[in-house]
Amino acid sequence: MSRIVIMGGGPAGYEAALVAAQHGADVTVVERDGLGGACVLYDCVPSKTFIASAGARSAFRDADELGIGVEDVDSSVNLPVVRGRVRGLALAQSADIRNRIQREGVRLLTGYGRFCNDRPGMAAHRVAVTTNEGTEEVLDADVVLIATGANPRVIAGAEPDGKRVLDWRQIYDLPELPEHLVVVGSGVTGAEFASAFIEMGVKVTVISSRDRVLPHEDADAAAVLEDVFSERGTTLVKHARAEKIERDDTGVKVHLKGGEIVEASHALMTVGSVPNTGDIGLDKIGIELGPGGFINVDRVSRTSVPGVYAAGDCTGVLMLASVAAMQGRIAMWHALGEGVAPIKLKTVAANVFTHPEIATVGISQQAIDSGEVPARTVMLPLATNARAKMEGLRRGFVKLFCRPATGVVIGGVIVAPSASELILPIALAVQNQLTVDDLALTFSVYPSLSGSITEAGRQLMRHDDLD
Numbered sequence: 001m002s003r004i005v006i007m008g009g010g011p012a013g014y015e016a017a018l019v020a021a022q023h024g025a026d027v028t029v030v031e032r033d034g035l036g037g038a039c040v041l042y043d044c045v046p047s048k049t050f051i052a053s054a055g056a057r058s059a060f061r062d063a064d065e066l067g068i069g070v071e072d073v074d075s076s077v078n079l080p081v082v083r084g085r086v087r088g089l090a091l092a093q094s095a096d097i098r099n100r101i102q103r104e105g106v107r108l109l110t111g112y113g114r115f116c117n118d119r120p121g122m123a124a125h126r127v128a129v130t131t132n133e134g135t136e137e138v139l140d141a142d143v144v145l146i147a148t149g150a151n152p153r154v155i156a157g158a159e160p161d162g163k164r165v166l167d168w169r170q171i172y173d174l175p176e177l178p179e180h181l182v183v184v185g186s187g188v189t190g191a192e193f194a195s196a197f198i199e200m201g202v203k204v205t206v207i208s209s210r211d212r213v214l215p216h217e218d219a220d221a222a223a224v225l226e227d228v229f230s231e232r233g234t235t236l237v238k239h240a241r242a243e244k245i246e247r248d249d250t251g252v253k254v255h256l257k258g259g260e261i262v263e264a265s266h267a268l269m270t271v272g273s274v275p276n277t278g279d280i281g282l283d284k285i286g287i288e289l290g291p292g293g294f295i296n297v298d299r300v301s302r303t304s305v306p307g308v309y310a311a312g313d314c315t316g317v318l319m320l321a322s323v324a325a326m327q328g329r330i331a332m333w334h335a336l337g338e339g340v341a342p343i344k345l346k347t348v349a350a351n352v353f354t355h356p357e358i359a360t361v362g363i364s365q366q367a368i369d370s371g372e373v374p375a376r377t378v379m380l381p382l383a384t385n386a387r388a389k390m391e392g393l394r395r396g397f398v399k400l401f402c403r404p405a406t407g408v409v410i411g412g413v414i415v416a417p418s419a420s421e422l423i424l425p426i427a428l429a430v431q432n433q434l435t436v437d438d439l440a441l442t443f444s445v446y447p448s449l450s451g452s453i454t455e456a457g458r459q460l461m462r463h464d465d466l467d
């Protein structure tokens with residue numbers, strides 16, 4: 001029976017454990033914090049729970065336009081209840097995952113793992129675990145999966161203190177909503193928290209190192225978000241980098257490169273993540289880290305060392321829970337000799353949980369505009385959609401991209417309140433190489449937002465497609 005040791009119990013680690021156990025392997029997961037990892041305990045699950053509360057508040061505000069008067073929206077955020085939901089849901093989700101993997105016969109060791117091979121180049125591997133109780137145990141393994149995730153990046157001079165300067169894992173512990181929050185960094189994490197706090201009624205300033213929010217996302221989608229931010233009175237400071245933050249009992253002063261100072265009551269640092277790869281004994285097995293401290297892997301999650309796989313944020317391959325989970329499963333299928341298809345990153349659907357949401361899949365508009373990928377494209381504003389009008393949605397759009405000759409769908413972008421749910425038909429089309437005709441000839445409900453997807457398909461059909 002293959003002995004498999006998994007370092008880290010986030011989506012990469014626990015999904016891998018489930019696959020390995022299903023295939024009859026002897027599996028041990030070493031996790032220092034709790035099953036579900038940072039994803040469930042500190043990052044993805046808590047942030048989406050917090051965003052759900054912010055969304056509920058927005059629904060009240062937006063109801064006004066539909067003729068439903070709601071009084072006292074400003075004073076209606078019950079922060080202790082929100083915090084309780086955030087923490088409670090994370091712990092409950094972690095407990096569910098722990099129960100599930102233990103039911104499948106996986107051994108769980110609560111502690112910190114490091115390679116302790118006597119020398120590099122051995123066929124089997126050894127992992128020393130310091131348990132949270134302080135005991136030591138050495139595990140022998142035929143296969144090791146490194147799934148140690150990442151931690152918030154810290155800027156020297158702007159270290160979080162949990163009071164005035166916070167990282168996204170500390171922000172829920174504030175006793176009350178900030179009076180004025182400066183969000184440093186405008187990637188996906190920064191945009192999501194900025195949007196959530198704006199929707200909670202907090203004054204927000206966003207510091208962006210680039211010329212816009214969400215520099216890696218669709219430019220039209222980012223423009224919609226900037227519009228919403230500006231309508232809600234948010235200041236976006238562009239081309240700005242925070243160098244240091246002074247703090248006292250009353251607030252923070254964020255010093256930008258170039259001398260400008262932004263004052264606020266609190267600062268939220270969302271300046272990226274660093275992989276947890278520095279202290280896991282990689283020198284003992286001969287793995288050299290790539291740029292940024294990430295572990296290089298191929299498309300079936302193999303590292304450069306036989307018998308050692310890596311998955312998730314520690315590899316820096318699209319830092320998403322869904323990708324981490326798939327990399328982990330693929331690693332186990334490969335290690336256990338199952339036929340496995342290499343991961344296809346072009347088919348990954350992703351969503352930015354702002355208000356409105358931004359969902360994407362497949363080839364980007366930028367790759368098309370730069371000439372890298374030839375495509376026919378269409379963009380339908382939601383303002384032309386009957387259901388959107390009924391719901392009072394003025395912003396948002398559906399974009400669809402297809403191959404010029406065949407009409408095969410290769411990507412799309414949706415900006416809408418529930419874009420994360422609406423993107424699936426486009427993701428299905430991309431994954432299965434469906435054509436715009438397939439979308440065009442599919443019945444959508446009338447009236448519905450998804451009607452814009454089938455309509456986009458119709459607009460991209462060519463007359464000769466109908467022959």
Ligand SMILES: Cc1cc2nc3c(=O)[nH]c(=O)nc-3n(C[C@H](O)[C@H](O)[C@H](O)COP(=O)(O)OP(=O)(O)OC[C@H]3O[C@@H](n4cnc5c(N)ncnc54)[C@H](O)[C@@H]3O)c2cc1C
Pocket residue numbers: 007008009010011012013030031032033034036037038039040042043044045047048111112113114147148149150168189276279280311312313314318319320321322323324353
């Ligand atoms: C604010 C935020 C929101 C996000 N929202 C989403 C989202 O909505 N959707 C999405 O798809 N992705 C989201 N992500 C990304 C997602 O959280 C990560 O891609 C995902 O957590 C990666 O999973 P992982 O298994 O690689 O690592 P992690 O979830 O980081 O888990 C790794 C675990 O390993 C443990 N560990 C580390 N070293 C050791 C060791 N030596 N021994 C034992 N244990 C160890 C860590 O303590 C941790 O618990 C978000 C990220 C952030 C920061």
Ligand SMILES: NC(=O)c1ccc[n+]([C@@H]2O[C@H](COP(=O)([O-])OP(=O)(O)OC[C@H]3O[C@@H](n4cnc5c(N)ncnc54)[C@H](O)[C@@H]3O)[C@@H](O)[C@H]2O)c1
Pocket residue numbers: 155184185186187188189190192207208209210215240241242243270271272273318319320350351352353
């Ligand atoms: N909904 C989701 O799926 C979700 C949510 C959050 C994060 N994530 C994933 O996590 C990964 C990391 O995203 P992220 O937003 O945390 O990090 P990021 O690295 O993408 O963005 C951080 C931003 O901060 C900027 N920055 C760095 N130093 C700065 C400084 N001193 N002053 C001002 N700006 C500075 C960077 O230029 C960058 O634009 C991404 O791959 C993302 O997809 C996903």
